[in-house]
Amino acid sequence: MKIEAVIKKYQKPISFFGAIAIVSAVYIVFAIEAANADYYDGDDGPKPPEPGGLKNETTTYDDHLDELGTHEYEVNKSGLYTLLRATLYWDEEGEDSYEPLLTNYGDTFTLTVTDPEGESQSETATNDNGQSATIEIEFAYAENQEPVGDFNITVTLDDAGDYWPIIGPSVGITDPGNDYTLTIEVEYLELIQA
Ligand SMILES: [Ca+2]
Numbered sequence: 001m002k003i004e005a006v007i008k009k010y011q012k013p014i015s016f017f018g019a020i021a022i023v024s025a026v027y028i029v030f031a032i033e034a035a036n037a038d039y040y041d042g043d044d045g046p047k048p049p050e051p052g053g054l055k056n057e058t059t060t061y062d063d064h065l066d067e068l069g070t071h072e073y074e075v076n077k078s079g080l081y082t083l084l085r086a087t088l089y090w091d092e093e094g095e096d097s098y099e100p101l102l103t104n105y106g107d108t109f110t111l112t113v114t115d116p117e118g119e120s121q122s123e124t125a126t127n128d129n130g131q132s133a134t135i136e137i138e139f140a141y142a143e144n145q146e147p148v149g150d151f152n153i154t155v156t157l158d159d160a161g162d163y164w165p166i167i168g169p170s171v172g173i174t175d176p177g178n179d180y181t182l183t184i185e186v187e188y189l190e191l192i193q194a
């Protein structure tokens with residue numbers, strides 16, 4: 001077959017209905033693309049969420065840890081965080097009947113808070129005998145610096161100081177753990193779908 005014949009064979013004119021079918025297919029593809037687009041497309045497209053009013057929430061957890069135990073907490077709000085404050089409080093507890101012969105040595109807790117950007121603050125403290133103790137960690141954000149996402153908060157009881165005699169033989173009684181109260185205050189600009 002000559003080359004001219006081959007070209008002629010494949011150069012058949014497109015039918016009227018064929019042209020309509022192609023135009024329709026192109027139109028449908030564009031319509032589907034437009035429907036799936038998640039960008040802001042004038043007044044007809046989906047609008048991005050906007051920051052609403054400032055919300056303030058406080059959550060309190062009363063819990064207990066055995067020595068060397070860790071508890072994890074997560075804060076996940078749909079909004080722009082302006083502030084998060086975590087406060088850990090614990091008091092001396094145990095067998096009062098051991099007193100005054102034995103002293104209950106302090107318990108050591110660590111509080112760690114990691115913000116949505118991965119920044120971390122950590123603090124460790126031990127209560128004095130017969131006293132309570134507090135650790136406070138705060139993240140505050142300037143305007144237009146507010147992060148979005150999750151805060152992770154961990155509480156660890158590093159050491160539950162045991163009961164030791166005030167005088168006499170060096171034989172102690174184990175302090176197995178301690179109660180604590182974790183208070184999480186969070187302020188955020190709630191994101192509202194416009
Ligand atoms: Ca103790």
Ligand SMILES: [Ca+2]
Pocket residue numbers: 093094107160175176177178179
């Ligand atoms: Ca204890």
